[in-house]
Amino acid sequence: MKPLIILGAACAAIAIATAMPAAAHDPGEAVTPHFEEAIPNIPGKTLKAVIVDYPPGGASVPHRHADSSFIFAHVLSGEIESKVNDGPTQTYRAGESWYEPPASKHLVSRNASKTEPARLLAVFVLDSDEAALTTPIK
Template sequence: MTNAQVIIGAACTILAIATPAAAHGPGDVVTPHFEQAIPNIPGKTLTALVVDYPPGGASMPHKHADSAFIFAYVLSGEIESKVNDGPIQVYRAGESWYEPPAARHLVSRNASKTKPAKLLAVFVANSAEKALTIPVE
């Protein structure tokens, strides 16, 4: 491997790590909560993120890593979500849904214009895939 390939590879890794925040709108706060390799499933990592949506807050349309299976759980408030070609659905605190690998998350927003909402997103993905969320153009 040449020095140029190493530098390009490092730059791609930095971009991949930075990409998840790019899928979220201004004012949304995405907080890494937990990340751990799954010991009995080599090559897989479990990652948990907390997404805080301000009143009226929304994520940009995005897709998830090709290997990522996602479990989403509403911690507080109400979240509107549309995955792939499914309908827009409203999930309330205590409700959950899943997203299959390579899902396109076209709507993810706080259903309220006056109250905040909070979402826990748990990913099981290939450990080598660092960009779990990629903006959709």
């Protein structure tokens, strides 16, 4: 009987140990810088690109974009739900794109799927001295 108790406790410990890191580190998004270059024929402007990876059910916190940033967004895989400013919430699928004007409020940005990951390319044209691409909305 004692080996069964030890085996059960060991299985429970393994289950807890493997589940906790996933829950503790399950981000709403992962943003990876992809490209940055000053635009030589537009002094003071820079082109920046980031890849945004959403796990199943992942979402960004509502945020505001830099005052000078014009954004082109393109879904690389999966489906992304997006709401910018007072516009409707829209779903974009792989291969679809949209833009966001400067100083936009991005109120919804999330993976439309609870079971599949999604990936987005966001390209910013902004003032070279802008420090932050986004700021959380409180």
